[in-house]
Amino acid sequence: MEILTREERGFTVVSVSGRLDAGTASDLEKDCANLINKGGTKLILELSALEYVSSAGLRSVLAVAKKLKAAGGGLSLCGLTGLVQEVFSIAGFDSFLPVYETVEKVVEKG
Secondary structure, eight states: OEEEEEEETTEEEEEEEEEESTTTHHHHHHHHHHHHHTTOOEEEEEEEEEEEEOHHHHHHHHHHHHHHHHTTOEEEEEOOOHHHHHHHHHTTGGGTSOEESSHHHHHHHO
C-alpha cells in the first residue's frame, strides 16, 4: 500500500493505492492520526487506486472518521470503484460518510 498526501483548498487529500488490509490498515490509521494531530480536520480519502479493502481496512477508515468527528472535522471518500466500492456499500459506509466521484466534487461541495 502507498499513501500520498497533499493539500487542496483547505482539505487534506490522502490518496491510498494498493491493498488496505490487516497488514497495512494500521499505517493508514497512524498517518491520518498524525494529520489530525497537526490540525487537519477536513480529510478526503481518495481511493481510485485502491485495489482491495478488507474488514481491517474498513475498521481503520471508521477509526479515522471517529477521530475526525471528535476533533470537529469530517471525512469524505472519493474515487471508489469496482470491488472496493461494493465492499464500502455492503458495509454501509455510504450511509454515514459522504462519497463523491472525485476530489474536485468534494472541494466544490465544501
